[in-house]
Amino acid sequence: AQTVTQSQPEMSVQEAETVTLSCTYDTSENNYYLFWYKQPPSRQMILVIRQEAYKQQNATENRFSVNFQKAAKSFSLKISDSQLGDTAMYFCAFMKPTGANSKLTFGKGITLSVRP
């Protein structure tokens, strides 16, 4: 079974600064997907960014980018120019694409606070 580890329970960053959230995972699969989800105080789960394991290029979405190290099984999220609206819980998630039976495995999450 796959496992996802987020070892930092919380982090804090000054507005406009850059912060990196860590995630490691364990799998014997070669083809899979990795995700970062954001959960603001509204409780809504929002997809931030997605990485396909067969792609060597790191995914980017505006101020959000990942550092995907497949050999090390590491998938960190970098948030540049942090904004107050980035305050949320962030979850790293893994999915092995087996078609209709594909399931998401989540890490425990990290609470990010952006200070004004």
Place this chain on the structure above:
Amino acid sequence: NAGVTQTPKFQVLKTGQSMTLQCAQDMNHEYMSWYRQDPGMGLRLIHYSVGAGITDQGEVPNGYNVSRSTTEDFPLRLLSAAPSQTSVYFCASSPWTLRGNRMNTEAFFGQGTRLTVV
């Protein structure tokens, strides 16, 4: 386009009571799932369904039942509520369709139900 709709948003139950959490999606997604979120535990899969008439257990299925009579609806039933089932519950749906050699993998979540069992 409503996406994934969960009802109710909040619920308080007494130990031993039963109830059904409703989930509906209007995106014609085949795959639907239920997660529970507990502090320090992340989201854990309870049950999932790959299409109408097909359901299977996830990581923490005990105490919960599901059925999938239509593509749109995937209700979660608590048979006899226990304090250990106090949690936030999320329903999600996904297309899991192949486009060429790429899979559409995005999961769409409902807004969650905060359930308290006293």
